Amino acid sequence: MNEKFTGIVLFIRPHREKDSLVKIFTREFGTKMFFVRGLQSPNHPLKKHLIPLTEHRYWGTINQQGLSFLKEGQTHNLFRSIQSDPFKQAHAAYLSQLVDASIDDNSEDQQLFDIFEAALCSLNEREDARPIQLLLQLKLLRRFGLRLNMNSCVVCGSSQKIEDFSMTHLGVLCHNHLDTDPNRMRLSYKQIKILQLFNEIKLNQLGHVSISDQSYKRIDELIFMIYHEQVGIKLKGESYLNQLYKVADQLKVSKIEGT
Structure with missing residues (x-):
């Protein structure tokens, strides 16, 4: 037809x-x-x-x-900016793979389409693609049946003195219960706050964000670990992104040493 x-x-x-x-x-x-x-x-x-x-x-x-x-x-x-920028293109390719993995073929899902379309529009307009990827990664976890407990301690329910994230419990830990997970992620206070914010807001609420490269790397490690260990997927686009940023870091070091 x-x-x-x-x-x-x-x-x-x-x-x-x-x-x-x-x-x-x-x-x-x-x-x-x-x-x-x-x-x-x-x-x-x-x-x-x-x-x-x-x-x-x-x-x-x-x-x-x-x-x-x-x-x-x-x-x-x-999406000309995505097509001409290797970093934006790599992020968009990874997100396209993630979206594809989160939906069954031949199943209408206009809500997911609109989210993906809006993400590409935002990637195309923004200078930094990383906030868009992080936000979408957190949102799509729910389509795989995972909801991170980011607002209160997974042990006692307190929202005070949240200090780390537990992979074992898929949620945050307060100061009093850090010892319940010896393998906790050891995130910084700022990294926890970033995760809490991005876990709650919608794409159209995302304004200008200033996040250090170090925080992005640490949060990436956590999110990719969740997708690997809890969802059970590792996408080709992830490896390419890691290689791209690794080369960029090496070039930065070479430039500093050459000055």
């Missing part, structure tokens, strides 16, 4: 000699896999409408089972 719909391209996979499989998160039908004949040809009419991490309006055949098919496309948002 031919339908009109809006979609964000998640990824393209070569298929046979010149054909491709394209996964698109559609607002109307959820994530769908499309077969596009001859897409690897340089002059294919749909090529400009099938760039990963861009948003378009499409007309095509939607099948409930198996592959769907595209006929026409109209560009809606190319």
